[in-house]
Amino acid sequence: MEIKVLGTGCSKCKSLEKATKEAVEKTGVNATITKVEDIVEIMNFGVMTTPALVVNGEIVVKGRVPSVDEIAKLLSK
Amino acid sequence: MSRFNFFKKSGDKTEGAFFALESQNKLNQKKKNQTKLVLLILTVLPLLIALYHYLPLLVDSFTYDLIKLKPESHLGEAINFFFYDTIKILILLFLISSLMGVVNAYFPVDRLRIYLTTKKIYGLEYLFASFFGAVTPFCSCSSIPLFIGFVKGGIPLGVTFAYLITSPLVNEVAVAMFLGLFGIKATVIYAGSGILMGMMGGFFLGKLKLDKYLSDWVRQIQDNAIQENEEWNGEKTSFIDRLPTIIKDGWDIVRKVLLYVIIGIAIGAAMHGYVPEYFFTEFLSADKWYAIPLAVILAVPMYANAAGVVPIIQVFVAKGVPLGTAIAFMMAIVGLSLPEATLLKKVMKWKLISIFFGTITLFIILLGYLFNLVL
Numbered sequence: 001m002e003i004k005v006l007g008t009g010c011s012k013c014k015s016l017e018k019a020t021k022e023a024v025e026k027t028g029v030n031a032t033i034t035k036v037e038d039i040v041e042i043m044n045f046g047v048m049t050t051p052a053l054v055v056n057g058e059i060v061v062k063g064r065v066p067s068v069d070e071i072a073k074l075l076s077k
Numbered sequence: 078m079s080r081f082n083f084f085k086k087s088g089d090k091t092e093g094a095f096f097a098l099e100s101q102n103k104l105n106q107k108k109k110n111q112t113k114l115v116l117l118i119l120t121v122l123p124l125l126i127a128l129y130h131y132l133p134l135l136v137d138s139f140t141y142d143l144i145k146l147k148p149e150s151h152l153g154e155a156i157n158f159f160f161y162d163t164i165k166i167l168i169l170l171f172l173i174s175s176l177m178g179v180v181n182a183y184f185p186v187d188r189l190r191i192y193l194t195t196k197k198i199y200g201l202e203y204l205f206a207s208f209f210g211a212v213t214p215f216c217s218c219s220s221i222p223l224f225i226g227f228v229k230g231g232i233p234l235g236v237t238f239a240y241l242i243t244s245p246l247v248n249e250v251a252v253a254m255f256l257g258l259f260g261i262k263a264t265v266i267y268a269g270s271g272i273l274m275g276m277m278g279g280f281f282l283g284k285l286k287l288d289k290y291l292s293d294w295v296r297q298i299q300d301n302a303i304q305e306n307e308e309w310n311g312e313k314t315s316f317i318d319r320l321p322t323i324i325k326d327g328w329d330i331v332r333k334v335l336l337y338v339i340i341g342i343a344i345g346a347a348m349h350g351y352v353p354e355y356f357f358t359e360f361l362s363a364d365k366w367y368a369i370p371l372a373v374i375l376a377v378p379m380y381a382n383a384a385g386v387v388p389i390i391q392v393f394v395a396k397g398v399p400l401g402t403a404i405a406f407m408m409a410i411v412g413l414s415l416p417e418a419t420l421l422k423k424v425m426k427w428k429l430i431s432i433f434f435g436t437i438t439l440f441i442i443l444l445g446y447l448f449n450l451v452l
Contacts, residue, residue, distance in 0.1 A: 008221060039221060048186055048226035049219050067322060
């Protein structure tokens with residue numbers, strides 16, 4: 001599974017990255033997490049509100065930081 | 078009643094499928110958590126409102142009966158002011174931040190963008206963009222991506238500017254502080270004129286044809302602007318599941334500005350008790366023509382958040398400075414700042430930033446005169 005955290009480096013983006021890491025640990029899924037900070041690249045995803053979470057190329061969350069449980073639920077789908 | 082139905086229904090289901098028992102348990106657990114959340118909100122919210130309502134009585138009896146300060150004394154007045162205002166503003170800040178969080182979570186950004194690109198209703202697009210700026214917080218998380226998103230969608234630069242002007246100017250912290258310290262009328266005037274200024278400023282800047290001063294990579298995006306019609310519908314988390322995060326975000330905002338609120342109010346309280354009436358009028362009264370430009374130009378390089386500034390401005394007003402001058406001063410502090418300029422540097426050249434800042438400064442000064450004339 002390929003997970004991308006999109007964010008320009010604001011505090012919310014950091015907390016999303018942290019929550020995602022925790023969720024991956026919790027669910028035990030095999031995943032790589034990359035942080036995308038380049039604004040041009042972020043825009044290519046068509047996201048207008050960061051932070052956003054991309055799982056296997058699909059945007060699942062944008063503009064907010066969900067709880068660890070919620071991310072875990074999204075990952076185990 | 079509906080809860081009873083739920084259990085009845087879930088009972089039928091478990092009978093039918095025994096293996097689903099475990100997930101059913103989980104579901105019940107979730108339902109229980111949700112009920113708990115609703116009950117918690119139903120108890121805390123009226124309590125907060127009651128506290129807000131009886132706050133003057135409570136604080137009075139605290140300062141004058143419990144720690145026995147005299148109401149006529151400067152110290153008594155200052156202490157009373159401090160506790161009353163701090164508690165009142167924290168309650169307002171929490172409620173308004175949470176409310177704005179809900180609005181934000183459900184504001185259809187994508188739909189707005191499609192709407193702004195596909196429909197040309199003269200003037201109205203400026204209102205929408207400006208209003209949108211008012212409900213979203215201005216931060217590095219949202220403002221730059223939104224700016225690019227707008228440009229990419231082929232939205233005219235002027236409309237994008239309307240958003241960009243209002244976004245830092247009208248925010249939950251400023252609204253809560255104004256509501257707490259100046260009352261509803263001043264808050265409506267502040268928010269309303271903020272939105273109006275976004276519209277006018279955006280319209281004016283749009284007329285100047287400034288596209289060539291955008292950063293090169295933004296220009297490229299602009300040239301390749303395409304009308305996107307796809308709507309994003311990946312968000313399926315229900316309201317009740319999102320509520321805890323929204324409330325937590327609201328609380329985070331309160332926590333972040335708590336220190337500024339306390340320091341601002343403490344300074345304000347000290348000034349309230351000790352600075353004589355009409356102290357500032359010498360320099361800043363309405364009949365001095367240079368008062369507003371002076372206040373605004375002094376405020377532009379200042380960087381402070383609304384939480385710390387409004388309590389001090391309130392004292393200015395209490396001591397004779399006209400409300401219009403005070404609002405203009407406040408707008409210049411909150412709406413224009415160096416960190417904002419560096420943020421904008423990513424998407425525009427310095428020349429455009431200077432024009433942008435210059436225009437807003439001018440508009441704030443004009444608004445200040447208008448306020449003093451009308452209020």
